[in-house]
Amino acid sequence: xxxxxxxxxxxxxxxxxxxxxxxxxxxxxxxxxxxxxxxxxxxxxxxxxxxxxxxxxxxxxxxxxxxxxxxxxxxxxxxxxxxxxxxxxxxxxxxxxxxxxxxxxxxxxxxxxxxxxxxxxxxxxxxxxxxx
Numbered sequence: 001x002x003x004x005x006x007x008x009x010x011x012x013x014x015x016x017x018x019x020x021x022x023x024x025x026x027x028x029x030x031x032x033x034x035x036x037x038x039x040x041x042x043x044x045x046x047x048x049x050x051x052x053x054x055x056x057x058x059x060x061x062x063x064x065x066x067x068x069x070x071x072x073x074x075x076x077x078x079x080x081x082x083x084x085x086x087x088x089x090x091x092x093x094x095x096x097x098x099x100x101x102x103x104x105x106x107x108x109x110x111x112x113x114x115x116x117x118x119x120x121x122x123x124x125x126x127x128x129x130x131x132x
Contacts, residue, residue, distance in 0.1 A: 040127035047120035054113035061092030061106040077101045 065087055066073035073087070074080045074096035085095040092110070094101040 038127070040124050043120045043124035043127055047117050047124055050113050050117035050120060054110060054117060057106060057109050057113060058090075058092065061102055061110070062089060064092070064094050064102045065089065066094070074101070 064073065064077055066084060070083045070087075071081055073094060074082055074084050077094070078096040078099060078101055080097050082097070085098065087094045091107045092102050093107075
C-alpha cells in the first residue's frame, strides 16, 4: 500500500518534471522564472501548514476517544475494562480510573498550532491589503 500511495505518485511527479525540463532545454527556451514569493504568500503557507498540522494532531488525540464501545477505550489504552470516568473532544481528554490517557502534549500543541494558524491568517490578510 505504501508503494501505491507514496512511491508511485512521487516517481510519476519526478518523471514528469524531468520530461518538462528536458523539453524546455531541447527547445532552447530560457529557464522559467518562478514568481516572487511575497510576505503575504509566506504567511498564508504558514497558516495552511498550521491548520493541517492542527487537524492531524486533533485527530490523533481523538483516536484515544471511545467510539462504539466506551469500555474498550479504557481497555485498549490503560488495560482497565470499565467505562471511562470522563471524556471530551476539546480539550482532548480521556480519564480512566482517575488517570489521564491522552498524552500531555496534545492540548498544548493544539493551542500553539491554533494561535499560529489564526495569527498567520491575519498577517497574510493584512500584508496582502496594506499599502506600500
